[in-house]
Amino acid sequence: MQDKELYQHILGLTSPWTVSGVKLDIPAEEIQVRVEHPSGTKFCCPECQKELACYDHAEERRWRHLDSCQYKTILIGRVPRVDCPEHGVKTVTVPWALPHSRFTIMFERFAIEVLLMTQTVKGAMTILRLQWDATWHIIERAVARGKARKEPSLLPRIGIDEKAFAKGRKFVSILYNLDNSTVEAIEEGHDTQAAKSCFSQLSQEQLQSVEAIAMDMSPAFVRAAKEMIPFAESKIVHDKFHIMKMANEAVDKVRRGEHKRLLKDGDDRLTGSKYFWLTSLENHSEKQHARFQSICNLSLATGRAWSYKELLRDLWAQETEGKAKSYFRDWYQRVIRTMMAPTKR
Numbered sequence: 001m002q003d004k005e006l007y008q009h010i011l012g013l014t015s016p017w018t019v020s021g022v023k024l025d026i027p028a029e030e031i032q033v034r035v036e037h038p039s040g041t042k043f044c045c046p047e048c049q050k051e052l053a054c055y056d057h058a059e060e061r062r063w064r065h066l067d068s069c070q071y072k073t074i075l076i077g078r079v080p081r082v083d084c085p086e087h088g089v090k091t092v093t094v095p096w097a098l099p100h101s102r103f104t105i106m107f108e109r110f111a112i113e114v115l116l117m118t119q120t121v122k123g124a125m126t127i128l129r130l131q132w133d134a135t136w137h138i139i140e141r142a143v144a145r146g147k148a149r150k151e152p153s154l155l156p157r158i159g160i161d162e163k164a165f166a167k168g169r170k171f172v173s174i175l176y177n178l179d180n181s182t183v184e185a186i187e188e189g190h191d192t193q194a195a196k197s198c199f200s201q202l203s204q205e206q207l208q209s210v211e212a213i214a215m216d217m218s219p220a221f222v223r224a225a226k227e228m229i230p231f232a233e234s235k236i237v238h239d240k241f242h243i244m245k246m247a248n249e250a251v252d253k254v255r256r257g258e259h260k261r262l263l264k265d266g267d268d269r270l271t272g273s274k275y276f277w278l279t280s281l282e283n284h285s286e287k288q289h290a291r292f293q294s295i296c297n298l299s300l301a302t303g304r305a306w307s308y309k310e311l312l313r314d315l316w317a318q319e320t321e322g323k324a325k326s327y328f329r330d331w332y333q334r335v336i337r338t339m340m341a342p343t344k345r
Contacts, residue, residue, distance in 0.1 A: 013096070033074065044093075054082065102134070111130075157178040159176050159213070173197075184198075215236065244313065252274065254305040269295060308340075
């Protein structure tokens with residue numbers, strides 16, 4: 001089988017496209033495959049699909065294809081243009097690549113698989129032998145294709161959260177569908193305006209369909225939800241993870257303050273005990289549990305703060321909304337009368 005016939009099959013080219021030449025460029029580490037079509041071939045307008053005669057050709061272009069024998073495979077050819085009576089002069093769509101892409105469809109698909117496997121742009125760049133901007137170009141095109149295919153659907157349960165990147169110096173707000181774990185909107189920043197921009201990317205029908213909005217206790221997210229979501233006051237859900245995280249932080253603040261006071265009197269009983277108060281009892285070793293019990297039985301403020309935190313955890317075990325409200329009111333009245341400012345806050 002000759003080289004031209006081989007690459008005709010490898011590339012999956014069909015009439016009117018054929019391989020007119022194959023060249024091995026060793027210094028460039030490339031296999032250059034030239035493609036062309038017979039004169040007189042008619043092509044379809046990319047807008048209306050009307051079959052028209054070839055008007056002229058665009059400048060010669062190059063597309064990166066899957067590697068051959070560790071060499072980059074480069075398609076080279078001139079794309080025909082047609083003069084449509086309705087849409088004017090248009091560049092036709094070639095079967096091996098999407099419009100405005102420097103890569104074949106097969107290479108882009110392979111690149112996305114590599115990106116998914118490596119989970120890093122830098123790792124994929126090394127395998128694919130691409131520059132940073134070219135790799136991001138493939139990602140952006142894949143995201144655009146996915147968004148174009150995505151059909152609007154109702155969103156009864158959504159969540160909004162912030163995500164830090166660039167070593168915590170930058171933030172984005174992310175709006176997601178809790179039912180199928182898909183991202184619905186992303187916006188730079190994590191203030192009220194960023195959250196409102198996320199909500200504004202939903203249609204009015206989607207906003208009306210919201211039944212519950214999960215979020216942390218960020219005032220910015222609460223304000224944005226109340227402005228954008230109808231009757232948001234009854235739909236906002238502060239999830240257990242963020243509430244218990246705040247409760248743990250309160251226990252730790254109480255511990256740090258009490259530890260400083262005790263050390264002034266030469267009492268170091270709280271030294272090295274930080275994670276005893278933050279870790280669930282079921283995760284303690286026998287040795288840790290024994291020491292924890294000895295400290296907790298000393299009736300220190302830290303022990304009381306920990307007890308209130310554990311009582312709060314039982315809120316989610318209540319069987320009905322009425323019982324939960326009653327339980328929380330009782331818990332609140334107990335805590336608000338204490339002298340532990342972090343827990344009260």
